[in-house]
Amino acid sequence: QQQVKQSPQSLIVQKGGIPIINCAYENTAFDYFPWYQQFPGKGPALLIAIRPDVSEKKEGRFTISFNKSAKQFSLHIMDSQPGDSATYFCAASISGNTGKLIFGQGTTLQVKP
Amino acid sequence: DTAVSQTPKYLVTQMGNDKSIKCEQNLGHDTMYWYKQDSKKFLKIMFSYNNKELIINETVPNRFSPKSPDKAHLNLHINSLELGDSAVYFCASSQRTSGGARNEQFFGPGTRLTVL
Structure with missing residues (x-):
């Protein structure tokens, strides 16, 4: 019940394409869903996050779509660029608790020029 | 200006050795993670x-022992290193809000540990 399942494991798109990464969770107590971006040799960095009281959140070219009833959420990257090539992690946690993040397995994205 | 720093960045050692990784954050956060x-x-x-x-102690071999001398520092000591300990270890920090949430976590650059 503590798992977060992420797919696909890897993704290749052309520049300008819209890669979509999906995550699913079981624990309905989760109420904070961040996405982290990690470049090779660096630590993960928070990209965008959503709470279950909204169905969509957009920050620049990055959009999270959230489906509470299906217990799924996804990351869309509009007009993807080669500089977006990185590993993306979804995560979930319970606010007001220890802050423990349960991460998905990660998706390696390659954006071809 | 580094927010969360870790030392060393790379650590190569033999099986059976004891090693430590250090983490420091200058964000004024009250919570730190490994x-x-x-x-x-x-x-x-x-x-x-x-x-x-x-506040969190996951199922980790007791060869791993964290130590926090103050809220800006969290160190990780590993005894009797094994091949399976080879990994990248990240330190992170967050600040508990007035509402009790500790959501946004800032990660350090990582320490790549290789056990030979």
């Missing part, structure tokens, strides 16, 4: 301290 990232890039929480008090 994560382990394995060769498949899977990230898993190991420990967390809030104001020097241990």
